[in-house]
Amino acid sequence: MFRQIDGLAMGSPLGPILANIFVGYYEGELLSQRESAKPLLYRRYVDDTFVIFRNESECDQFLIRLNSLHPALQFTIEKERNNSLSFLDVLVEKRNTNKFETSVFRKPTFTGQYLRWNSFSPRRRKINLIGTLVHRALMICSGNKLSLELDCIRKILLDNGYPEHVISRGMERKLTQFNAEKRTEPTARTIKDVYIHLPWIGPISTRFEKQLISAVGKCYDTVKTNVIFTTTQLLPSTRKDVLPALQQSNVVYEYRCHCDCGYVGRTSRRLQDRINQHVLRFIRTRASRDVRSSPLTHPLKIDADRSKAINSAIGKHLLDNPICANNYRDDRFRIVGRGRSQFHLCALESTFIKIHQPKLCQQKEFVYHLKIVH
């Protein structure tokens, strides 16, 4: 880990802003000094300046004063050569008639490499590149330098594999568009409504709304921002006609016995049907008639159903334990999960068994666990 104690981190989004504030402060100090001769023109972009002086000695004095302002502010100077000087990507040339001409400046290291025509990239981006280069030429070049720059762009694009007709069409389109924009007077523009949904979280939402509208208005003066606050319901509206638990299907259910033994299972059918498979009818009907106080007998007629019930861990348990059977009620079954698919049900069931390890499921666990692994 590094702690930055001076300077700015490269690439930090705040970097250029802070650099600008820093340089701007000292610049103001310097330019307000009375004793020194002021330059004829002073233009700066972050830490790059373009300055015009009456003569060279004024220039040298200015540099000395500039560099004495703060130890971190150390400018180097580049003087005009052959009546020309570059500033950012602009080449400024001095003409005899007390005039300046500007054209696009390319560093000596410029390779002419751009997004190639045959690169795997949206076509629109390539077309836009043509527009971007032409736009820069239009913004920077003096009238008599423009055609030279456009020729240069055409050559660069050809070198990058752009078809001639694509270049011509792209350049023409940009030129017409630019000229049309220049001609049209800024008229009363139509205001467009833009809607944004925001959650309402109290009075702070109103303050945020004001800030948002003001910020958007500063950047896009043709946009009218409309904030629509949304609120979440405090009480979720209950769904109408919710199916009774026993009528629901695709569920994982738990059976909790009178003796506290548990069972977890799943069914894609209605829970009631599954219960009917588990619990012999005479036990269920006894429960519904609520005659639990009378002792349970095992009538012979249940023998036919018995073999079926024996396949169910719950059924077998109730047959083996008359006290449990006596205390059986349908509401000992409850839904513990809902599944979207067989697999989902399997996974849920297996998870519940794994966590709660219900006593009546001891044989089941392994089987279902294997299923999940698949």
Ligand SMILES: [Zn+2]
């Ligand atoms: Zn029991």
